[in-house]
Amino acid sequence: MAQLPRSRKGATGPRRGFSIIELAVVLILVSLVAGFSVPRLNYEKFRAEAAMRTMRSILQGAQRNAIMRQTNVVVAFNTTSNNVEIIEDADNDCTFDTGERISRRPLEDGAKFAIPGTPYGGTSISSPIHGANLCTMNGLRAIQFLRDGATSTDLDIYITSSRSTPDNFRLIRVSQASGRTEAHRFTGSAWVRTN
Numbered sequence: 001m002a003q004l005p006r007s008r009k010g011a012t013g014p015r016r017g018f019s020i021i022e023l024a025v026v027l028i029l030v031s032l033v034a035g036f037s038v039p040r041l042n043y044e045k046f047r048a049e050a051a052m053r054t055m056r057s058i059l060q061g062a063q064r065n066a067i068m069r070q071t072n073v074v075v076a077f078n079t080t081s082n083n084v085e086i087i088e089d090a091d092n093d094c095t096f097d098t099g100e101r102i103s104r105r106p107l108e109d110g111a112k113f114a115i116p117g118t119p120y121g122g123t124s125i126s127s128p129i130h131g132a133n134l135c136t137m138n139g140l141r142a143i144q145f146l147r148d149g150a151t152s153t154d155l156d157i158y159i160t161s162s163r164s165t166p167d168n169f170r171l172i173r174v175s176q177a178s179g180r181t182e183a184h185r186f187t188g189s190a191w192v193r194t195n
Contacts, residue, residue, distance in 0.1 A: 044161035051111030052170040066145040076142035094135040128158040
């Protein structure tokens, strides 16, 4: 009867796992791929999207506040310091009086109000805050949210990132009848609704 060859002492079968050299090669390859792809990410688009979502939530909050408190709420847009003032207008006169509550919210980091090269609908505009019947609060263009949730005017708000490339522009449209907001982004050639 033939004997099976004896195995070496301590050998228990095929080796399992990876060597340190194999792991190092894989890590180097992964870091090279990441190194080439990360610079291609456009963080400015993310900033523009975040600013658009923040602005929509501010406007929707002002609308809810007007309905809940049964008083007008004014949202004023400071295009030089890129922030928004929200005023609970107790006497409904679109002016800030003593005793009325005011709060300020900045846009997201790196975002700003700006006029796009191609405004929505192709009409020319003179301000990134565009509406037919805007009121003025503390020298700023403003919109009123009325007690029923409607607004004082239709409104277009243009926001972009610090780079201001055409595809980083975002638009928030506010409907006068319902106070509803719509979000749009510019693709470089046309405005596309995003919600």
